[in-house]
Amino acid sequence: MSDGTSDGTEDVVGVLTERIEAHFDMGITQLKAAVATAPTANPDATDVIRWHGLLVEAQSVLDRAEDDLLAALDTQPSEVDDPTMGLAHRVNAAVTARDGRALVVRWLLAPDAPGKKDLAAERLARLRPRTGPAVQTSAPHRPAGTLAPASRVGRAAR
Template identity: 50%
Template sequence: MSSDDVMGVLTRHIEAAFQQPLDDLRQVAAAAGRVHPATGILHWYGLTAEAQTVVDRAENTLLATIGPAPGELTPPQMAIAHQVNTAVAARDGRAMVLRHLLDPNARQVWRGDRPQSRTISQASTALPPRPPANASRSTGR
């Protein structure tokens, strides 16, 4: 998948979620500051775009070292291929976080909200009561 494809799909998802073009959303979010709901999403979009740039550079380096007639990779070429794989994994991980943040049905734990079931009102620090001293003795002896 090319960088235009990956970033294009993510851009369309963001624009659909906020019902406005990405450039307009960036301006509105920048003006509103951290309180705007798109702030975190735009942050992860930026991280994903940076990772895509690394993917593009690594792929171009690999293609330049392979040349026009690909064959079995040499150890240096294999090292560059591993760099491409690592860059793709980083990009995909960031894209997955972004997709999660855009999912209205996703649990909100990542956004800082705590589900009520996980909230503890007050933890007790007292020890449990000890059983009476004669509770373990048999009464029939």
């Protein structure tokens, strides 16, 4: 199973690596080097490289878990014992971790993904210097002779 094709699924890491390279228009090795040199220069690239590394790590854990399970299954009689069932659970957990990390990488690469617009606005807000208070801190100016509207609480009490 560890070759990524025996179960009919694509090589998740390979496909996402290609998408990253196409998105940033450079090889993954170059992109990793650029991020290592200037991690704050492009926060999107830094996030993608971080999660790609986590994805590669998760795939490695999955490969080892699958290999261990296959080795245990080769020695099993017709019924699977508890330790082998534990290995099967380990494979399932590794698939879940790998797939979750793959989803994060896909989300990071999708410019119109839900939540991305808010995230971009939040990043911009942090970068732009504030010129004044976020909320008005004084009463609005009223021309002379204009009365302030009566409060509703005051009218209701009468």
